[in-house]
Amino acid sequence: MARVDVIMPQMGESIAEGTLSRWLKKVGDEVKRDEPIFEISTDKVDAEIPAPSAGVLAEILVTEGQTVPVQTVVARLETEKGAGVSATSAPAPAAGAGDGNSRASTSAPAGGGPPPKTESTAPSATSSHPPVAGTTAKAAPPNSLEERLRARSSPLVRKMAAEHGIEIAALQGTGIAGRVTKRDLLGYLEAGAARPGAGQRFAPSMHAPAGVEQQGPVPEPWPGDVVEPMSVMRQRISEHMVMSRRTSAHVTSFMEIDFTRVARLRAKHRARFEAENGQKLTYMPFILKSVVEGLKAYPVMNASVARNSVIYRKQYNIGVAVALDWGLIVPIIKQADELSLVGLTKALNDLAARARAKKLDPREVQDGTFTITNPGVFGSLMGTPIISQPQVAILGIGTIEKRPKVVTGADGEDTIAIRTCSFFSISFDHRIIDGAVADQFLAHVKRGIESFPEQGF
Amino acid sequence: MAEATYLEAIRQALFEEMERDENVFLLGEDIGAYGGAFKVTDGLLDRFGEQRVIDTPISEAGFVGAAAGAAHMGMRPVVEMQFIDFISCAYDMLTNYVATSRYRAMLPCPMVVRGPSGGYVRGGPFHSQNPEAAFLHTPGLKIVYPATASDAKGLLKAAIRDDDPVLFFEHKYLYRRIKEDLPDGDHVVPIGRARTAREGKDLSIITYAATVWKALEAAEQLEKEDGLSVEIIDLRSLLPMDDAAIVETVKKTNRVMIVHEDTRTGGVAGEVAARINEQAFEWLDAPILRVTAADVPLPYSPPLEDYVLPQTTDIVAVARKLAAY
Numbered sequence: 001m002a003r004v005d006v007i008m009p010q011m012g013e014s015i016a017e018g019t020l021s022r023w024l025k026k027v028g029d030e031v032k033r034d035e036p037i038f039e040i041s042t043d044k045v046d047a048e049i050p051a052p053s054a055g056v057l058a059e060i061l062v063t064e065g066q067t068v069p070v071q072t073v074v075a076r077l078e079t080e081k082g083a084g085v086s087a088t089s090a091p092a093p094a095a096g097a098g099d100g101n102s103r104a105s106t107s108a109p110a111g112g113g114p115p116p117k118t119e120s121t122a123p124s125a126t127s128s129h130p131p132v133a134g135t136t137a138k139a140a141p142p143n144s145l146e147e148r149l150r151a152r153s154s155p156l157v158r159k160m161a162a163e164h165g166i167e168i169a170a171l172q173g174t175g176i177a178g179r180v181t182k183r184d185l186l187g188y189l190e191a192g193a194a195r196p197g198a199g200q201r202f203a204p205s206m207h208a209p210a211g212v213e214q215q216g217p218v219p220e221p222w223p224g225d226v227v228e229p230m231s232v233m234r235q236r237i238s239e240h241m242v243m244s245r246r247t248s249a250h251v252t253s254f255m256e257i258d259f260t261r262v263a264r265l266r267a268k269h270r271a272r273f274e275a276e277n278g279q280k281l282t283y284m285p286f287i288l289k290s291v292v293e294g295l296k297a298y299p300v301m302n303a304s305v306a307r308n309s310v311i312y313r314k315q316y317n318i319g320v321a322v323a324l325d326w327g328l329i330v331p332i333i334k335q336a337d338e339l340s341l342v343g344l345t346k347a348l349n350d351l352a353a354r355a356r357a358k359k360l361d362p363r364e365v366q367d368g369t370f371t372i373t374n375p376g377v378f379g380s381l382m383g384t385p386i387i388s389q390p391q392v393a394i395l396g397i398g399t400i401e402k403r404p405k406v407v408t409g410a411d412g413e414d415t416i417a418i419r420t421c422s423f424f425s426i427s428f429d430h431r432i433i434d435g436a437v438a439d440q441f442l443a444h445v446k447r448g449i450e451s452f453p454e455q456g457f
Numbered sequence: 458m459a460e461a462t463y464l465e466a467i468r469q470a471l472f473e474e475m476e477r478d479e480n481v482f483l484l485g486e487d488i489g490a491y492g493g494a495f496k497v498t499d500g501l502l503d504r505f506g507e508q509r510v511i512d513t514p515i516s517e518a519g520f521v522g523a524a525a526g527a528a529h530m531g532m533r534p535v536v537e538m539q540f541i542d543f544i545s546c547a548y549d550m551l552t553n554y555v556a557t558s559r560y561r562a563m564l565p566c567p568m569v570v571r572g573p574s575g576g577y578v579r580g581g582p583f584h585s586q587n588p589e590a591a592f593l594h595t596p597g598l599k600i601v602y603p604a605t606a607s608d609a610k611g612l613l614k615a616a617i618r619d620d621d622p623v624l625f626f627e628h629k630y631l632y633r634r635i636k637e638d639l640p641d642g643d644h645v646v647p648i649g650r651a652r653t654a655r656e657g658k659d660l661s662i663i664t665y666a667a668t669v670w671k672a673l674e675a676a677e678q679l680e681k682e683d684g685l686s687v688e689i690i691d692l693r694s695l696l697p698m699d700d701a702a703i704v705e706t707v708k709k710t711n712r713v714m715i716v717h718e719d720t721r722t723g724g725v726a727g728e729v730a731a732r733i734n735e736q737a738f739e740w741l742d743a744p745i746l747r748v749t750a751a752d753v754p755l756p757y758s759p760p761l762e763d764y765v766l767p768q769t770t771d772i773v774a775v776a777r778k779l780a781a782y
Contacts, residue, residue: 154782156711156742175743175782182711182742
């Protein structure tokens with residue numbers, strides 16, 4: 001028999017932690033290699049995590065709702081006659097663990113959250129949830145001498161604190177030099193069990209500076225109200241939106257785009273396209289093509305702000321927002337500039353389908369350079385979307401519909417014609433993009449769509 | 458059964474194994490007519506004769522080699538070092554020849570090398586050593602170091618029956634100082650298993666040999682004066698080491714200190730600490746602390762010997778530090 005560690009996977013370079021949202025197996029269950037055993041949520045994606053090897057789920061170390069650093073051991077599998085299967089057969093615990101564990105050991109006890117006594121004002125209705133849920137706040141490593149001293153603890157205390165979602169720094173230590181000991185933590189847990197709302201604290205995302213927690217008064221539920229904790233995804237979206245508003249100087253500009261030509265092209269080629277490719281031909285690939293051309297012409301729209309520098313991205317990785325029953329996700333079409341209309345269509349349909357089935361690879365929601373959101377499918381005329389950080393612009397597509405428009409004929413006469421039109425909105429970061437550039441970009445996109453070439457289907 | 462000292466327990470084990478198996482025989486300096494420097498083998502010559510209780514010249518390398526040859530031929534020799542300090546004379550034979558024979562030539566070498574070890578007896582640098590760490594690093598050897606009469610008997614019987622070479626360290630300070638009722642019958646203690654010498658919940662002392670008794674004294678004092686509940690693990694076997702027992706006590710008390718009489722640097726405590734670090738790091742609530750002899754040759758001078766060797770007061774002081782951490 002041998003035990004194999006199951007770890008919280010690294011979800012890409014920028015991700016330091018993940019939330020275990022659901023166990024798909026319970027202790028004692030037999031699992032096959034690569035069979036999904038739990039679901040995770042990060043600030044970017046929900047995903048099912050497969051078993052590193054076949055065996056029996058022997059130990060569950062991280063409960064549902066807990067947020068832990070990547071590389072944390074979340075469970076152990078007992079493998080059959082696994083004499084040859086050592087713990088090192090789990091994905092890189094040795095090399096990777098260095099980083100993950102040191103993270104855990106330095107940053108877990110950190111963070112200057114408010115002391116627990118201020119939390120007793122939280123709505124009492126939420127106190128019925130275990131204190132574990134969504135409370136494993138993690139912050140940057142401690143900076144001040146006092147913080148470093150307060151974070152003094154031991155491996156055991158850090159482990160217990162992580163399991164119970166407790167900020168060690170908030171505890172009064174009785175060990176040498178104020179160290180927080182096992183006894184201190186047990187004492188706190190005992191006392192905390194009796195304190196309503198204890199440990200119910202907002203977990204700031206790693207992206208968000210401290211302070212995006214609810215500012216202003218926390219509303220009280222009224223009789224008959226229903227109080228539900230936010231899902232992890234909801235919390236992440238919430239944090240990200242507020243953080244983006246604080247980060248970028250948002251300005252939104254609008255233009256009306258004439259889709260009549262594209263609608264005609266679409267009607268003309270639709271049947272053949274669908275027969276050849278097995279995919280529906282929508283407006284979206286036409287828009288994507290034109291947007292990529294626009295980004296090439298105006299590189300600052302495909303950029304990021306790094307303090308006093310601007311990073312001009314040479315990849316055109318276009319995120320397309322997909323509405324889900326349980327939230328929103330933005331899969332990325334990587335290097336969209338290298339794809340044909342057919343390729344774009346396939347990539348888009350594939351990503352959207354897998355997003356709805358929770359089958360996205362975490363890498364597929366990372367490294368976007370520009371985002372398109374399409375509220376038009378719900379009938380919206382125009383919107384003012386919020387930028388997905390660290391990008392600098394986002395395009396909103398209004399509903400595409402037939403409208404009466406004044407057009408000037410070849411003979412110079414004005415007539416009212418029926419045209420297929422849509423309002424596009426571009427939200428941009430005025431820190432580095434001025435209105436003129438954003439409007440020139442949008443005009444470029446407009447020209448691209450209104451004069452879309454006949455070839456290339 | 459009647460009370461027996463640690464020394465009598467060893468003699469009983471030798472006697473019973475020689476009765477049980479005619480291949481068992483003894484080799485050593487002055488072990489026959491004289492009965493050994495500490496009288497461990499007293500009376501065995503009369504019972505088993507000169508063929509099975511053999512006095513040797515003062516040549517440790519020579520008689521360890523002779524024992525190895527006999528062991529290859531199916532005998533089960535038990536070699537006495539007059540003082541274990543002299544085992545260094547046979548270091549080459551034990552590490553290069555005996556320990557490797559099964560690996561090199563598939564030649565089993567079922568032999569025991571035993572001898573009086575340790576200090577607290579004003580013996581000075583050549584008659585007080587604890588050389589276990591020098592052999593801990595040698596794959597192919599087994600090492601046991603009992604703290605009680607019952608374990609001394611049971612482990613020696615297990616060592617004699619073992620098909621591989623076993624170094625059996627006896628603590629001379631314990632020879633006549635401790636007594637206990639030995640279990641009846643064929644009492645064998647398996648090699649490789651530690652023993653809980655005292656149950657506790659606040660901190661653990663991992664130790665072996667004479668310092669088990671110092672630790673027990675310290676635990677009494679800590680309970681009375683500090684209200685601390687101290688667990689004591691007696692390793693008994695150093696090679697193979699009982700990792701499971703070590704991890705279990707770490708998980709129970711989360712605070713661990715290791716006590717041994719041998720010098721500090723490169724000692725057994727370092728190995729135990731490393732294993733805890735590898736296998737139970739997340740269960741630690743405090744750093745692993747050591748109480749050992751100072752890194753010096755053991756002085757003859759009684760006050761200096763007392764200063765150099767770990768005493769009950771040293772254990773109490775470090776345990777208090779550990780508990781407060």
